[in-house]
Amino acid sequence: MFRASVLTLYPEMFPGPLGVSLAGRAMGQAWTLDTHLLRDFAEGRHRAVDDTPAGGGPGMVMKPDVLARAIDHVAPEGDPRPRLYMSPRGRPLTQERVRELAAGPGVVILCGRFEGVDERVIEARALEEVSIGDYVLSGGELAAMVLVDAVVRLLPGVMGHDDSGTEESFEAGLLEYPHYTRPQVFEGRTIPEILVSGDHARVAKWRRSEAERLTRERRPDLWAKYQPRKG
Numbered sequence: 242m243f244r245a246s247v248l249t250l251y252p253e254m255f256p257g258p259l260g261v262s263l264a265g266r267a268m269g270q271a272w273t274l275d276t277h278l279l280r281d282f283a284e285g286r287h288r289a290v291d292d293t294p295a296g297g298g299p300g301m302v303m304k305p306d307v308l309a310r311a312i313d314h315v316a317p318e319g320d321p322r323p324r325l326y327m328s329p330r331g332r333p334l335t336q337e338r339v340r341e342l343a344a345g346p347g348v349v350i351l352c353g354r355f356e357g358v359d360e361r362v363i364e365a366r367a368l369e370e371v372s373i374g375d376y377v378l379s380g381g382e383l384a385a386m387v388l389v390d391a392v393v394r395l396l397p398g399v400m401g402h403d404d405s406g407t408e409e410s411f412e413a414g415l416l417e418y419p420h421y422t423r424p425q426v427f428e429g430r431t432i433p434e435i436l437v438s439g440d441h442a443r444v445a446k447w448r449r450s451e452a453e454r455l456t457r458e459r460r461p462d463l464w465a466k467y468q469p470r471k472g
């Protein structure tokens with residue numbers, strides 16, 4: 242069973258959206274979630290998890306000793322799961338990395354707050370920094386939920402039916418082709434003729450060519466990497 246462990250100052254944010262729909266229904270079946278309050282690993286009368294930045298400047302930095310204690314408690318040496326730190330400085334999350342994570346035993350995710358965590362704990366606990374996009378959030382929690390959602394939907398038994406085909410377009414490095422459903426006419430707009438023709442080969446060709454066109458137009462970066470495959 243895939244296990245996601247989350248270290249956060251705001252455990253009450255979880256499971257949040259992960260508790261509904263596909264992921265939520267599979268919780269306890271295909272995967273488990275445990276959250277851990279970082280403050281529980283702080284010491285002293287004030288249970289401080291943060292301190293002022295060395296060298297001065299604004300904001301606060303999360304203390305390495307507190308974070309290390311939390312990580313060691315949740316994922317002691319020998320726990321085979323990757324330890325992720327959600328950060329705008331991280332390696333951009335890709336569907337390829339999502340697939341790798343889904344094939345493994347789980348993840349340990351550190352959610353930062355304030356201006357971030359002391360650099361030494363990233364090194365000392367071999368944290369893999371992961372970004373979900375080029376913007377700054379208030380903390381790592383929403384990014385952690387995005388990552389867990391992307392991973393969990395790939396676990397066996399989470400999708401209602403075998404829906405691995407849904408991924409095919411993106412797996413091939415293309416954006417999704419356009420989708421349509423009834424009614425046949427919506428505000429004067431019709432469904433493309435090919436899709437109602439019943440000719441499955443022509444439908445497949447049209448979808449592929451639309452996926453390619455959209456990728457070329459919207460994501461030249463993906464288009465440049467695109468390696469067409471047979472089919």
Ligand code: 9WO
Nearest residue numbers: 327328329353356357372373377378380381384
């Ligand atoms: C705060 C800040 C304040 C002034 C100038 C620069 C600053 N950077 C940050 C900052 O990066 N804060 C982070 C808040 C520290 C780590 C947790 N937080 C976070 C994670 N915000 N956004 C993310 C995130 C994670 C993954 N993908 C995208 C964004």
